[in-house]
Amino acid sequence: MKKQFQNWTLFSIVGITAIIAGVAASIILMTGVSASDGLFGMYILFGLIPVLLVIIIDRILVRKFGNKNVNKVEFSILLLIVPLWMVRFVINLIV
Numbered sequence: 001m002k003k004q005f006q007n008w009t010l011f012s013i014v015g016i017t018a019i020i021a022g023v024a025a026s027i028i029l030m031t032g033v034s035a036s037d038g039l040f041g042m043y044i045l046f047g048l049i050p051v052l053l054v055i056i057i058d059r060i061l062v063r064k065f066g067n068k069n070v071n072k073v074e075f076s077i078l079l080l081i082v083p084l085w086m087v088r089f090v091i092n093l094i095v
Contacts, residue, residue, distance in 0.1 A: 006067070008067070009062060009074055010074040010078065011054055011055065011074050012055055012059065015052075015055040018048070018051050019051060019052065022051075025041070025044055026041035026042070026044040027041070029041030
């Protein structure tokens with residue numbers, strides 16, 4: 001059990017959290033009375049398919065290369081994406 005929790009990576013934790021939140025939100029939306037809410041709940045479920053693929057690829061890479069190497073790559077991807085989000089936020093404020 002102890003070894004099982006040593007292989008956590010950034011994408012796996014964020015992906016599992018996104019899947020749990022997405023499924024909960026889609027269930028709430030699909031049980032509503034509005035047809036548009038039900039469609040949006042289905043849209044959320046379809047949006048979770050790429051997240052599931054990223055988690056599967058992450059688990060394969062952790063098994064092949066180890067979680068330290070995979071975490072280094074994932075944090076560098078995150079460090080690339082965060083400044084792009086900030087630039088987009090500033091552009092949206094200007095325009």
